[in-house]
Amino acid sequence: MDEQYTSVFTEEERAARRRARQEARKAKLRARRRRQLQIFLPCALVAVLAVSLLLGSKAGHTPEEEEVAGIDLAAEESFSAEPPVAEEPQIPSGYTATDGTVQLGEELPSVYVVLIDLDSHEILAEKGADTVIYPASMTKILTVLVAAEAIEEADLDDTFTMTREITDYCYVNGCSVVGLMVDETVTVRELFYGTILPSGADAAVGLATYVAGSHEAFVEMMNDKLEELGLSDTAHFTNCVGLFDEAHACTVSDMAAILEAAMGNDLCREVLGAHTYETAPTTDHPEGQVLSNWFLRRIEDKDTGGLTVMGAKTGYVVQSGNCAASWAQAPDGHQYLCVTADAYSSWRAIYDHAELYKTYCAESAETDAAEAASQNGTPL
Template sequence: MSNYRKANYRTKDGQRLTAQQYKNRRKFEIILHLSLLVACIVAVICLAVTLIHKSIHNANTQEVVETATDSATAELTIVDTIVEDVVIEKDNPYLKTSEDSASFFSGYEVTIDDNTKLITSDNVQSSYGVLVDLDSGKVIAQKDGNVRINPASMTKILTLLVAAEHIENLDDTFTMTQEIGNYIFSKDCSAVGLKVGDVQTIRDLMYGTILPSGADAAMCLAEYVSGSQEEFVKLMNEKLDELGISSTAHFTNCIGIYDKDHYCTLLDMAMILKAAEENELCHEVLNARTYTTSPTSEHPEGITISNWFLRRIEDKDTHGDVVGAKTGFVNESGCCGASYQISNDGSHYICVTADAWSTWRCIYDHVDIYDTYTS
């Protein structure tokens, strides 16, 4: 201890420090020790702050990562749910509406009222007749338009419409069967002329149902759509119900064979034709003058068929153009006809008649009704 003090409290040459020198050295030592202490404290504080900051940063980073992960998971879950809920439906091209229908009145309810003119002309020899304005929904003229009749082959307008609403491919084919041939032969029905084994497209069958009023084509359509005429007729009556006319109309077959339970009024048939003219495909078929089918066993170049009502009325003065029609005949209802006309002023009409004594008489009755009541 003595040597230490000597080393520290003597000058380099071994002389004792004066009182003033001693005080100066002690003051220097105190300042040095305090400086070292302060430096240590500052270093400890800086280290503590650094550790705390790092800890907080790590915690925040973890929270951000977890939040981002949760958000990503949530987004993936939402996307997955959307994909599961999406249902892609194919549009049926045969349900498209015709251009003419844009001006038609809505619905299928028409009534005869005090403003309806009575068809009294001796030139109209059909026992029953009705003329409907499709733009206003008004019955313009009538003669027993509410009387129940057998629609005969006018039935095939509904056959065409129901088939159009249930097919998926006009180019699909159907083969004429012996059962269908036997049925239409036994009922003495009009026909396209298909033989057993003849393969026709659905398009062929639709035109064949209307233009020559082919019962063979109509039966093929019914079996193609539903497997049997009976099942197809169920669809026909469902359509009558959809149109709101099932209380006065009921069908038992798809070709118009007479049956006491197969009936409708002329107004009902007008609404059936309206519904068909609203369908683009049906409108096209009902408007066709001629058509050639696919090849058959007896006709390698196909069978050329015609809508004779349209071809015979086109040169008559009806104050417009008759652009759709279907005729019919059974003994109980005589010659019948339903036609669609666009008048010279752009108005749209449907005329239906029944119980004429010939096809030509039916045509002339339509000409007279259009000539008298349209412009």
């Protein structure tokens, strides 16, 4: 399937972007060093003067001391002449905080939160929305999006045979899996559902291998997609599964943008919105398997203020806590995105999403309805 993928960037453009990122990192490093020097150089100069006084120098420094002092003073002048570059806070791609954006505190247990009105792209509530986190298995939203955009509908009925390399990768890393066995053959469609519903790393790596020929090549495609979405300043992935890696990170705002893009794809929307899916029988699973999206199944009877959760993906690694990304719709068709991270349990993440939808989205929808009725002269 390698030949079916065409990057949106040429090699020259990708090289230029890499150089730009490297230059930006170097600029930040230089700014940090300038700040450090501005703090420590005055102390060093005081120390030099103190030593000179102790040596009984009254007429100034010796030639050697003057040379040392001259170098230090020139360095101080050079650094103070160019003020430190302030690091600008990252702004969520396409999402806008307003005067009405609620800054959440400890009343909501999840440590990082962003809640977005999709119709206006306004942030209704947030907490640490631009802090870089480890996204865990929420990563798989991007996995299915990249795969969906790289294949044709007819390819969904194509088959893929599981390899020992993939099952070993999942076993060694302690991943959640569908339970596919070595040499078990399944359809590409089942790989999509297996990646999302049970958060199967075996299905995800299988899907990546089918699409790109290798896991590594697929990850490159994922990062191309992050650049295309305008998220590469804060988002970078090193695997398609969500395993912890210091370089595998994004913000909850980034993940909201990824989910929005995925829900705009018919196949991804279908997969992310499925509560259950039954796979076809195989030799290893003669009765097939029933796959479940437990977030959707567990939130469907919770009080969300009348909103229906249309799609979701959870995630967990120790370093990220319990995470979840969901998309909901009000009875009037109004749509919302919610991403949370670092809740203390999977159930807590579900309750936090339900509470956010009920408190801020249902109220927002009621306000919009009241304003529309007022403008139309319709009694409520």
